[in-house]
Amino acid sequence: MRIEDEIKQPIFRDQAQKAIINLVYTAGWLQLRQAAAFKPFGLTLPQFNILRILRGQHPLPATVALLIDRMLDKTSNASRIVDRLEEKKLVTRTVCPANRRAVDIRITPAGLELLTRIEEAGLLEANGTNHLTEDELRQLNALLDKLRTEA
Amino acid sequence: MRIEDEIKQPIFRDQAQKAIINLVYTAGWLQLRQAAAFKPFGLTLPQFNILRILRGQHPLPATVALLIDRMLDKTSNASRIVDRLEEKKLVTRTVCPANRRAVDIRITPAGLELLTRIEEAGLLEANGTNHLTEDELRQLNALLDKLRTEA
DNA sequence: TGACATTTAATGTAGGTACATATATTTGCA
DNA sequence: TGCAAATATATGTACCTACATTAAATGTCA
Numbered sequence: 063m064r065i066e067d068e069i070k071q072p073i074f075r076d077q078a079q080k081a082i083i084n085l086v087y088t089a090g091w092l093q094l095r096q097a098a099a100f101k102p103f104g105l106t107l108p109q110f111n112i113l114r115i116l117r118g119q120h121p122l123p124a125t126v127a128l129l130i131d132r133m134l135d136k137t138s139n140a141s142r143i144v145d146r147l148e149e150k151k152l153v154t155r156t157v158c159p160a161n162r163r164a165v166d167i168r169i170t171p172a173g174l175e176l177l178t179r180i181e182e183a184g185l186l187e188a189n190g191t192n193h194l195t196e197d198e199l200r201q202l203n204a205l206l207d208k209l210r211t212e213a
Numbered sequence: 214m215r216i217e218d219e220i221k222q223p224i225f226r227d228q229a230q231k232a233i234i235n236l237v238y239t240a241g242w243l244q245l246r247q248a249a250a251f252k253p254f255g256l257t258l259p260q261f262n263i264l265r266i267l268r269g270q271h272p273l274p275a276t277v278a279l280l281i282d283r284m285l286d287k288t289s290n291a292s293r294i295v296d297r298l299e300e301k302k303l304v305t306r307t308v309c310p311a312n313r314r315a316v317d318i319r320i321t322p323a324g325l326e327l328l329t330r331i332e333e334a335g336l337l338e339a340n341g342t343n344h345l346t347e348d349e350l351r352q353l354n355a356l357l358d359k360l361r362t363e364a
Numbered sequence: 365t366g367a368c369a370t371t372t373a374a375t376g377t378a379g380g381t382a383c384a385t386a387t388a389t390t391t392g393c394a
Numbered sequence: 395t396g397c398a399a400a401t402a403t404a405t406g407t408a409c410c411t412a413c414a415t416t417a418a419a420t421g422t423c424a
Contacts, residue, residue, distance in 0.1 A: 063358070063361065063362075064358050065354065065357070065358060068361075069283065069284075069285055070282065070283060071283070077347055077350035077351055077354065078345070078350055080350070080354055081345070081350045081353050081354050081357075082243060083285065084353070084354050084357045084358070085236070085239060085240050085243060085353075085357065086240045086243060086244060086285060087285050088236060088240070088357045088360060088361055089236050089237045089239075089240030089241070090240070090285065090286055091361055092233060092236060092237060093237060094412090097412080106378095106379065106380075107380095108379090108380070108381095109379095125402075125403090126402070126403060126404090127401090127402065127403085131221065132220070132221060132222075133220075134220055134234065134237060134238050134241065135241055135380095135381075137381070137382060137383080138380075138381060138382085139380080139381070139382085139404090139405095140403095141403060141404055141405085142379090142380085142404085142405090143379090143380085145404095146378095146379075158402095161389080161390075161401090161402080162388080162389060162390085162402095163388065163389045163390065163401060163402040163403070164389095164401090164402055164403080165402080165403065165404095193359055193360060193362045194229070194232070194356065194359060194360055196228055198356055198359070199228035199229055199231070199232045200228055201352065201356060202232050202235070202236075202353070202356045202357075202360070203216065203228065203231055203232050203235050205345065205349055205352060205353045205356070206216070206232075206235045206236060206239045206353075207214070207215050207216060207235070208344055208345060208349070209239060209344060209345055209353070210214065210219075210239055210242055211214075211344045241381095245382090248381095248382080257408095257409065257410080258410095259409090259410070259411095260409095276372080276373090277372070277373055277374090278371090278372065278373085286410095286411075288411070288412060288413080289410075289411060289412085290374090290375095290410080290411070290412085291373095292373060292374055292375085293374085293375090293409090293410085294409090294410085296374095297408095297409080309372095312371090312372080312419080312420075313418085313419060313420085314371065314372045314373070314418065314419045314420065315371090315372060315373080315419095316372080316373065316374095
């Protein structure tokens with residue numbers, strides 16, 4: 063459905079305004095579907111992303127600073143997301159012996175097993191981009207990268 | 214900057230995964246800039262959007278149902294956003310006389326004046342899409358609309 | 365007419381972001 | 395050595411979304 067119809071706004075000032083609204087709306091649409099997919103596993107999207115980063119480090123630990131560096135949203139509060147994962151016994155937190163300011167965060171066997179189950183469910187494949195061809199996806203990536211170019 | 218460099222992930226599974234991450238990242242990037250622009254005026258983005266919808270109705274009132282229908286994020290809680298606008302005296306809430314379940318929400322003169330000031334500041338123009346040509350913006354809109362096509 | 369369903373908005377709860385501040389530890393350097 | 399600056403994380407506050415529930419008013423229909 064065209065964005066005009068999705069939000070019942072028939073006229074935009076220009077293509078730029080329309081593109082911005084379309085972009086934010088489409089990202090929200092994607093996130094909503096992804097969040098719904100993760101819900102049966104008791105995870106939110108940020109929690110899932112952090113678990114994946116931790117698996118990437120495994121069996122080495124990660125620090126909060128490393129998580130922030132790798133996350134999509136740099137300013138988000140990794141500390142509190144780790145709180146939730148710790149409550150669910152999916153990660154452990156121990157003071158880093160080499161630098162007692164830092165915290166070593168590690169994914170647990172339960173966390174690894176959960177990631178495997180989620181991936182086996184094929185959530186990541188049915189993700190909403192099925193209607194675009196390889197070439198269209200490339201175009202989209204190029205346009206988004208260009209859009210973010212700073213003056 | 215390419216999305217690979219923005220989030221320090223050199224390899225994606227495929228163009229589709231890259232496009233999804235790129236899309237969510239770019240939308241967040243845009244929203245962050247927009248939120249920063251509204252901050253000096255004491256408004257958040259959802260508050261600004263609701264004020265604009267109310268101005269569109271002015272001098273007629275809007276109901277909460279109408280606001281939800283027009284908003285980008287359909288499931289968001291318009292009621293609580295109106296709470297904040299009411300505290301700031303930018304809108305009024307009165308029980309609808311024709312249907313006492315509904316609430317008539319109206320923008321105040323202060324609300325209208327604030328919108329004018331924001332628009333005069335030119336925030337909506339410097340919005341981050343300056344680097345794309347008219348044709349590229351059209352392409353982007355078409356790709357996003359197609360992406361959201363349901364099976 | 366009166367019981368029941370529907371509509372409209374508000375509220376409770378859990379989790380998230382953004383930004384400022386606090387606390388503990390380590391580092392650097394006079 | 396000792397003290398200030400820097401670092402690493404945690405916490406407080408305000409606001410947001412998502413989803414479920416509640417409360418009040420209205421509509422429906424036997």
